[in-house]
Amino acid sequence: MELQRHSVAILCVLSCFLTLGMSYPDPRQREEFIKMEASMRIGGNVSLSPEEQQLDAHLSKLMLEEMAREDFLPALHFFKARPLIRSSPIYGLLQKMPKGAALHVHDFAMVDVEWLVRNVTYRPHCYICYTDDRSVRFYFSSGLPKPLSNCSTWTLLEQLRAKTVNVTDLDDSLMSYMTLWTLEDPELAYPSLTVVWKRFEQAFKATWGLVTYAPVFKDYFHEGLLQFYRDNILYVEVRALLPETYELDGSTHDTEWTMKTYQDTARQFVEENPDFFGARVIFTVNREIYPALLTKEVQKAMKLQVDFPETMAGFDLVGQEDTGRPLWEYKEALSLPAAQGSNLSYFFHAGETDLQGTKSDQNMLDALLFNTSRIGHGFALLRHPVAKMLSKMNAVPLEVCPISNQVLKLVKDLRNHPAAALMSEGHPLVISSDDPSMFGASGLSDDFYEAFVGFGGLSNHLGTLKELAMNSIRYSSLPPNLQEKAMALWQRKWNKFVTENL
Amino acid sequence: MELQRHSVAILCVLSCFLTLGMSYPDPRQREEFIKMEASMRIGGNVSLSPEEQQLDAHLSKLMLEEMAREDFLPALHFFKARPLIRSSPIYGLLQKMPKGAALHVHDFAMVDVEWLVRNVTYRPHCYICYTDDRSVRFYFSSGLPKPLSNCSTWTLLEQLRAKTVNVTDLDDSLMSYMTLWTLEDPELAYPSLTVVWKRFEQAFKATWGLVTYAPVFKDYFHEGLLQFYRDNILYVEVRALLPETYELDGSTHDTEWTMKTYQDTARQFVEENPDFFGARVIFTVNREIYPALLTKEVQKAMKLQVDFPETMAGFDLVGQEDTGRPLWEYKEALSLPAAQGSNLSYFFHAGETDLQGTKSDQNMLDALLFNTSRIGHGFALLRHPVAKMLSKMNAVPLEVCPISNQVLKLVKDLRNHPAAALMSEGHPLVISSDDPSMFGASGLSDDFYEAFVGFGGLSNHLGTLKELAMNSIRYSSLPPNLQEKAMALWQRKWNKFVTENL
């Protein structure tokens, strides 16, 4: 279907142009070309109701003002742009807008770190130690935890706070360990890709002891759903490591417990907020794992797919792509589900790189060959025309996370993000936020701002936003009957949003 | 031809993929896809002789080393990267390589400013004044020139130097007025697009009085050809304003004189250096001109085309695109040549913008509708799929100037320059340098470095370079018989280069 429409467009361009000859241009033909281009982009064929057209006219006035600024915000690093973005009228509108689903967010980067510090670290029995490489570790324990190598002795945070004169400063410093967000100049704080990824992994480790404490684990996910819900998102797919969680006495829970907790928490959240649609989980493994060991993980994923059909969405590999193993090294393990007739789906991170022609740069093609349902990032897709065609023809969408790509140093001025070109061609894609707590972003609104203003400027309009939101439901892992329900729920919210913002 | 090959590729991808089904990937099919992608990129179908293969193997080792650097050079601002680029073995090779033609360079930004200061400003009768906005103006005159508004009184440079203790410092400061090149942090020196363009125009004005002095005008062009020749370029197409030039006594020469001087100088240069092929001129007008006044300029261009068929290549509009008039406002004047049966060709600057959806963002489509022979920059082409298809199907190449786009703040990390994607698709393009003296670049070697390393990394190889060089002759304005001759000359130089660098 998609392909046919595209081919017709190609033929029409060709024949129209052939009639042009050497004469000067015909203004009607020019209009045709301009219309054709407008109709090709994401949202270009969305029809708008009279109310929507009215809102669209308002929005396009706001966009004109946004384009006239001397400091065009998506050209700035998000850390510098954030306060300006947050005060932009477009942001205000995007925040209220029902954005559909967040399809690419990671388990432990969903919740603002402020909540972790102000809520979680104030719970009893929370210990802290300071590592040699200027990070922290936390652990909840009824007694003194076992010493960690390369870490100071464990101190009860409650006691540390009692001895501290300026507790606010202490708490601020704790936050800074768990996020990349900083008021410093980001170019100086994170001068290279290696440095920023190292800090990124450190921040995950700092968070780890807090969020894998079983009672916090449950609350964290609940709080995460709440923060996304408040950002007007109705459904979330979480990339989750499904780690062992622990109790105060050091006893632990296995993967099934973790998965069940996700399922129960999501169900409970929907009960509390019936206009939220739910959450599913994509089980993820770090791409540093030895290929021989991945088989066990894939088997675990297939079992989870059988045991938790409601919540389990599929499988993925995570971690820095340039330094991790390429997908193709895992081909034996990744071929298992198809060979065994499992319906396990893949949602591979691929193409999160600027290093062209390397082995990891090949991951997008391999993800497609392994029949991935979506591609996480696909930042390098534009430089791979065959992979790009396969993605388009098979409607395998990219999960585009603009702020993540900028903070992790793939691109500076977001107008040059490849998604700007992909959106103009109507390539299947959704907007997501990857690790909002790491970047100081909230839910999807900041990323929607960058995408809406940065990836298209005046070429974007309400139809673009509408199709992006609908894409997020259309390309979710939900089965067709549930997609229909989610779409109906979104449509009701959308109509309300349009009416209330005229 | 081009189109057919492309369509076949599309069909093959589709059918190959349809046989894939739900099973795990077939390694042979994977290889097919990888090969197909490799063959689509620029140079992907160039066959290499055994000697070329040997050089290619060497080159790919050098590229591996270049990719392993912590500070990947095309990701840095050229002003910071230049010393590192110049000491890279890849640069050494690219300098020696016969690069074909430079198709996008401007009349008064061809020659290193050092030559202007050390040679031209030391000639007798050279006056200088300092403007209120911290620039300079020069003028050659037998007596004191007429005072300029907003400029100090004229001083004879000879006298100024006689009174100056540190003449080197003075000369360095004179150079700095005529180039954007600086040792300062470029982000601080040129914080915004507006600032950098203002400085750019100031530098042109500072140069103006030197290069429009008739004796210097001739020498400047000769020196420009020499610098390009030394950078192993065999043919140049100059965007030229064809200004009035003046003599010591204030008398002036008209456009015909200027054009004839270009022609004579080019002929003379070829006589002196028989392995240089020559130069042609693209007459340019600033896009600030009132539409009603453009008619006269287009008529002038048509007359030049008749009077100087050997040297006159065509017509173009120049200046900052975002703030200038869009092409479409000039449609009456630009339709004249076709209506009158003139064979005047167009070589429009278009798409040198990051502001999507604005009027000037439409210039690429309009340039194509006006049957442009090439597109200057086309930086925004990737965000305009219809214009992109027209450019591809009609083999209208882009003149890609990486350093110019970076210094003029369209893109920071050159890996995200749209040409990286276009090269991977085999889009017709050539590499050029726009205003090398403004950017501290020389000839084409710096831009070739950025393109070769930045636009493709390990995906690029000797075939890429070979096709880029051949493209520059193939897409020149030369008639077929001369193209053939130029190509034969280039091929001899190329063979010599390959043999000498094994």
Ligand SMILES: [Zn+2]
């Ligand atoms: Zn991710």
Ligand SMILES: [Zn+2]
């Ligand atoms: Zn130019």
